[in-house]
Amino acid sequence: MPDERRRVPRYSAHVKASIKLPAESNTLAVMIEDLCGLGCLLESAPTLEIHQECEFALSWKGREFQSAAVVAWKGEQGQVGLEFLNIPPENQEMLKEICADFLMKPLVRLSKDHH
Numbered sequence: 001m002p003d004e005r006r007r008v009p010r011y012s013a014h015v016k017a018s019i020k021l022p023a024e025s026n027t028l029a030v031m032i033e034d035l036c037g038l039g040c041l042l043e044s045a046p047t048l049e050i051h052q053e054c055e056f057a058l059s060w061k062g063r064e065f066q067s068a069a070v071v072a073w074k075g076e077q078g079q080v081g082l083e084f085l086n087i088p089p090e091n092q093e094m095l096k097e098i099c100a101d102f103l104m105k106p107l108v109r110l111s112k113d114h115h
Contacts, residue, residue, distance in 0.1 A: 010041075012103050016032070018056075019045065019056060028048075037096065039072065044079065046078050050073060052071045053069070067091060068085040070083050
């Protein structure tokens with residue numbers, strides 16, 4: 001599959017998370033549609049811009065997963081793709097545990113005009 005760009009499985013999450021932007025004191029509540037070991041798909045975050053860096057946080061079963069992230073892409077319906085940056089090994093393990101609680105999505109070929 002030469003057009004396949006997925007490097008890791010995605011999981012249907014549909015859980016709340018938060019985004020904190022640098023130099024801003026408030027946090028933005030967001031809804032995760034998909035989650036994976038490299039990032040996540042937010043259902044809607046219209047104020048975020050491509051290449052914008054932020055701090056991502058997800059509370060799960062009494063623990064907090066946090067990661068620096070960057071907006072990798074934006075969709076026409078307001079979806080935002082975040083890429084996690086420099087996840088420490090202990091946070092990678094926690095992210096794997098979180099993903100394991102969700103249903104894995106089938107791998108599908110992405111169209112070239114995804115962005």
